Amino acid sequence: xxxxxxxxxxxxxxxxxxxxxxxxxxxxxxxxxxxxxxxxxxxxxxxxxxxxxxxxxxxxxxxxxxxxxxxxxxxxxxxxxxxxxxxxxxxxxxxxxxxxxxxxxxxxxxxxxxxxxxxxxxxxxxxxxxxxxxxxxxxxxxxxxxxxxxxxxxxxxxxxxxxxxxxxxxxxxxxxxxxxxxxxxxxxxxxxxxxxxxxxxxxxxxxxxxx
Numbered sequence: 001x002x003x004x005x006x007x008x009x010x011x012x013x014x015x016x017x018x019x020x021x022x023x024x025x026x027x028x029x030x031x032x033x034x035x036x037x038x039x040x041x042x043x044x045x046x047x048x049x050x051x052x053x054x055x056x057x058x059x060x061x062x063x064x065x066x067x068x069x070x071x072x073x074x075x076x077x078x079x080x081x082x083x084x085x086x087x088x089x090x091x092x093x094x095x096x097x098x099x100x101x102x103x104x105x106x107x108x109x110x111x112x113x114x115x116x117x118x119x120x121x122x123x124x125x126x127x128x129x130x131x132x133x134x135x136x137x138x139x140x141x142x143x144x145x146x147x148x149x150x151x152x153x154x155x156x157x158x159x160x161x162x163x164x165x166x167x168x169x170x171x172x173x174x175x176x177x178x179x180x181x182x183x184x185x186x187x188x189x190x191x192x193x194x195x196x197x198x199x200x201x202x203x204x205x206x207x208x209x210x211x
Contacts, residue, residue, distance in 0.1 A: 037132035042142030077150040
């Protein structure tokens, strides 16, 4: 009789749910499939070039936010932004001149602008090529800043009222953060699954009178 019970117990253990091995937070993403981004590349990473990049960012955002705030159709947003590229060029040129630097820049609206991996709060934005307005200042060799122009997600982070511009980290640092977060999630899931399995085992031993 006890041999039969032990065999039944072993069978139940084998059929217990397996511990999940891959728990990823990549699904935590709020940028829709159809979106228009903005990416600004600084001339370099020195403090002055980064400061100028932020000035250009603020001027461009202030203008484009007015353009798209009442638009809810992606095609309309595309046409609106595309027809206003010359105005964006004028804004960038004026901003650079007022900052006292040579107005060397490019403004392009493309469907294949490369973006690095980014993390903002609990959200992860995968690297890839996306539809975007790309503004390159000077050599474009400095750290970049980016946001989503349409739908307008780059002006405010409504969870804490901070501008997304406050988050301007290097891609490598983001990758490390993502890896650490995934590892932490995996460890938490493993611990929880092991605790549940132990509880089931103790319950079965108590129920079968084997404890």
